């Protein structure tokens with residue numbers, strides 16, 4: 001384990017750890033106790049560190065059986081995280097993997113003198129034309145394209161979900177956010193969505209939309225909030241679980 005990670009453990013108030021079986025080894029699970037209602041498991045890149053946030057009053061025995069029940073999921077996540085390229089910076093060159101709405105595509109870059117164009121073509125995402133000479137210019141095009149694709153999909157999903165929720169005059173924006181998938185300004189009836197949602201399946205985007213719409217009625221994450229969310233999206237837990245699977249993948253720089 002690197003120094004940087006050791007520091008992070010200290011900062012997060014890690015109180016204990018478990019060992020779980022993995023192939024011939026046993027891998028450590030770092031445990032953080034928090035004032036939360038539900039237990040959350042994560043596998044973080046780049047070294048596939050397994051981390052669990054658990055409610056303060058959950059017993060060690062219950063926590064252990066929860067973790068053991070998740071071993072197949074943990075193994076899958078470890079494999080995904082360790083199979084990612086170690087490079088910290090993407091180059092946006094042909095051959096790199098690009099996720100769009102939960103599907104993996106291969107990036108194809110064609111530098112030419114024609115007008116810029118970007119589109120999906122089968123399992124490829126093609127970026128071609130002028131102005132793709134530098135890494136930064138390719139990244140800017142990638143982010144602009146993600147933003148347009150996400151706005152297009154969100155326009156449809158927000159309208160549909162707002163109708164289900166009987167919420168009127170809701171507007172939204174897409175932003176680059178570090179730690180959250182979305183946020184809701186109930187007074188202005190305005191929702192901000194994380195640009196990184198362009199990478200996750202549409203079902204997960206729907207969950208985030210319903211979650212933020214539920215905040216128009218209930219500002220916090222209380223029992224009332226959960227009741228409201230369940231009313232809007234009965235299977236929201238499945239969608240959140242699927243979204244958590246994507247969190248384990250490195251997020252784009254944007």
Ligand SMILES: [Zn+2]
Nearest residue numbers: 211215220221
């Ligand atoms: Zn929330």
